[in-house]
Amino acid sequence: MIKCDLVLCAPKHLDFIWFRYNLLWIRPYFENVYIVFTQDTMSPDISEFMLRCTEYEGVKWVRPQKSTVERDWRDVAMKEVLKNHSRAPYVMFYEQ
Secondary structure (H helix, E strand, C coil): CCCCEEEEEEECCCCCHHHHHHHHHHHHHCCCEEEEEECCCCCCCCHHHHHCCHHHCCEEEECCCCCCCCCCHHHHHHHHHHHHCCCCCCEEEEEC
């Protein structure tokens, strides 16, 4: 079975607890899971808490570089993963 990569956009100021719980269940169906922290202008920043969650060891956390030009955060997240991380022939994008 061919597995695709999963790319998730996660606002760094929100925690979707049920989504994180379900991620543990669906993780085996994907080759790689990339969670991209988005929306740099919002606070509080809980991304450090997310990085310390040990049950997500197979997840790759991505922090895109800050842009000086105002751009759509989905565009920034996808380009970061596609250019610098994922090598899969198929990618599924999921926005929380």
